[in-house]
Amino acid sequence: MHDIRAIRENPAAFDAALARRGDAAVSAELLKLDEARRAKILAAETAQAEQNKAAKAIGAAKAKGDEAEFERLRAEVSAKKAQVAEMQAEAKELDAQLTDMLARIANLPAEDVPDGADETENVEVNRWGEPRAFGFPPREHYEIASVARAMDFETAAKTSGSRFVNLSKGVARIHRALAQFMLDTHVDKNGLTETATPVLVRDEAMYGTDKLPKFGDDSYQTTNGWWLIPTSEVPLTYSVAGEILDAADLPIRLTAHTVCFRSEAGSAGKDTAGMLRQHQFEKVEMVSITHPDESDAEQKRMLRCAEGILEALGIPYRTVVLCTGDMGFGARRTFDIEAWLPGQNAYREISSVSTTGDFQARRMNARFRPRGGKPDYVHTLNGSGLAVGRCLIAVLENGQNEDGTVTLPEVLAPYLGGKLTLGTDGALV
Structure with a gap:
């Protein structure tokens, strides 16, 4: 606002x-x-x-x-x-x-955001890791033999329609392990507070986090009026709505792992194969509530938290700052992290880390009281830490072997009972 x-x-x-x-x-x-x-x-x-x-x-x-x-x-x-x-x-x-x-008017871009019309004018600011040289043509995740045994789109379509998937056997466990690894890293190493949030929210929460009124078609609403969250940014950020916080309590750093829902309005025919773009997906979210003077530094900190997950998993990535024409409605600056997917021979977005300034805070009347001063609006930030399904895709594609098995990152061993190979039957060995 x-x-x-x-x-x-x-x-x-x-x-x-x-x-x-x-x-x-x-x-x-x-x-x-x-x-x-x-x-x-x-x-x-x-x-x-x-x-x-x-x-x-x-x-x-x-x-x-x-x-x-x-x-x-x-x-x-x-x-x-x-x-x-x-x-x-x-x-x-x-x-x-x-x-x-x-x-209904978008947030104003920060002065240092590059001008541009669309994603082709985003600016790369960081690159980590070298894409692996395969001795065979790498496959997309759903084409890998071991994955195909445990990633079922047909059954999901029978129960729910297109853009849904059933995961089973080792793939389901890897998916769960990735979410747990992300949460543990953010809590134990990055100092975020884990929160278990509702996935149904009221109009006020969607409005306060700039998802309404303009983007109602992008989300799902139940028959009795609640909204299914597009990301836990909504309940995490709205948790401070109407509050006057003590400046000494800032920053507030939160993380949550939730199921998320998006209608994918306007994406017909885009990424229809595989599980890259789904109506239902899981994400580990990061949210920070900060003093205005600290929000730019906090965005860089959150960016490193997200990048660190990929580095620990050994996934090559690049980081870009979005140009003015590619930024989301509520953002004043956004960094996208794009993971290397060898099956597509391309970098694809796996995290967006955005600062909204006081744009959301004004909508939900979230303020803080400086020592000896009048209340002022906090700044809010949000970022994926990471999108679990897309991270699963990156792990599977980067770890694939010619025989159809997948070698998994060492950091997942404690979450997988020490088993770091996805066998051709879809089970962990």
């Missing part, structure tokens, strides 16, 4: 920042609506003052026995009361229109 006061102070800068995203100028429309709202509020306050003045004069007229004046003033108070109520209702409606319009 944007601060209308800041837009009033420098509308040209606001429109220029939106133009960097490729969005149209809206400050003139916003300010026209804001001016009408403020004028209506002032008119209501003026009429209220006149009503109060007439109400006080009624007593004096009655004391004097001036019946005509008494009746005139009574009629005036009644008329002013109706007028005030009408003006207040109009002001409330204008305020709702302004709030709705502000809620």
